[in-house]
Amino acid sequence: MVSIPTGSLQMGSMHRDDEQPIHRVNINAFKMSEAKVNWAQYQPCVDAGVCPNASDQAWGKGERPGNQCQLQ
Numbered sequence: 001m002v003s004i005p006t007g008s009l010q011m012g013s014m015h016r017d018d019e020q021p022i023h024r025v026n027i028n029a030f031k032m033s034e035a036k037v038n039w040a041q042y043q044p045c046v047d048a049g050v051c052p053n054a055s056d057q058a059w060g061k062g063e064r065p066g067n068q069c070q071l072q
Contacts, residue, residue, distance in 0.1 A: 036065040
């Protein structure tokens, strides 16, 4: 795990209508994994009914990393 510090940033753009208005975003400190979650780590979340069961696209699961861990 790595620590992400408290901070803020300006989000948005004056050059694109779909990115207005420019506004300040504040972020609280949090910890984040340095590596992607693999299928074996994700499966307990699926089993608990919290995360959607995603397809491994025939690659196999186990210790393989996957894009299944994106919240929707």
